[in-house]
Amino acid sequence: MSQPFSLQPLLELMQNRADEATRQLGQLIAAEQNARSRLQMLEQYRAEYADRLRDAIAQGMTRPVLANYQDFLARIDEAIGQQTAVVRQSESNTSxxxxxxxxxxxxxxxxxxxxxxxxxxxxxLEEKRAQKILDEFSARKYARGDTKADD
Incomplete structure (x- = not known):
C-alpha cells in the first residue's frame, strides 16, 4: 500500500499562493495598462489643446483668452506629471x-x-511488491511441480 505524500498540505498551500500571486500580477498589469492609457489620453488631449492654442493665436486673441489657454495647459501639464508618477509607481508595483x-x-x-x-x-515500491508476489507465486508453483508447458 502506498504512503500518502506527507507534504501534500504544503503543496496545496503553495499552489494556492502561486494562484493568488498570478491573480495579483494580473491585476497589477491591468492597473499599469490603465494608468498608461490615462497618461496617453492626457498627452493626446494636451497636444490637441496646444494645437487649438496655436490656431487661436494665428487668428488673434485677447490677453485674457490667451491667459486662460495657458492656465489650462499648465493644469494639463500638472495632471500629466501626476499621471506619470502614477505610471512609474504602477510599473514598480508590477515589477x-x-x-x-x-x-x-x-x-x-x-x-x-x-x-x-x-x-x-x-x-x-509498488512494482517491487507486485514482482515479489509474482516471484513467490512462481516459486510455489515450481516447488509443487506445476511446470507443465502449454502446447
Whole structure:
C-alpha cells in the first residue's frame, strides 16, 4: 500500500499562493495598462489643446483668452506629471508583483518536484511488491511441480 505524500498540505498551500500571486500580477498589469492609457489620453488631449492654442493665436486673441489657454495647459501639464508618477509607481508595483510571482512559482516547483519523486518512489515500491508476489507465486508453483508447458 502506498504512503500518502506527507507534504501534500504544503503543496496545496503553495499552489494556492502561486494562484493568488498570478491573480495579483494580473491585476497589477491591468492597473499599469490603465494608468498608461490615462497618461496617453492626457498627452493626446494636451497636444490637441496646444494645437487649438496655436490656431487661436494665428487668428488673434485677447490677453485674457490667451491667459486662460495657458492656465489650462499648465493644469494639463500638472495632471500629466501626476499621471506619470502614477505610471512609474504602477510599473514598480508590477515589477514587485512579477518578482513575487516568480518566487511563489519557484517554491511551488520545489515542492512539486518532491511530490513527483515521492510518487515515483511509491510506484517503484509498488512494482517491487507486485514482482515479489509474482516471484513467490512462481516459486510455489515450481516447488509443487506445476511446470507443465502449454502446447
Amino acid at each position: 514587485h508583483g512579477q518578482q513575487h510571482w516568480k518566487e511563489q512559482n519557484t517554491r511551488l516547483k520545489a515542492i512539486d518536484t518532491l511530490a513527483v519523486r515521492h510518487e515515483t518512489r511509491e510506484r517503484q
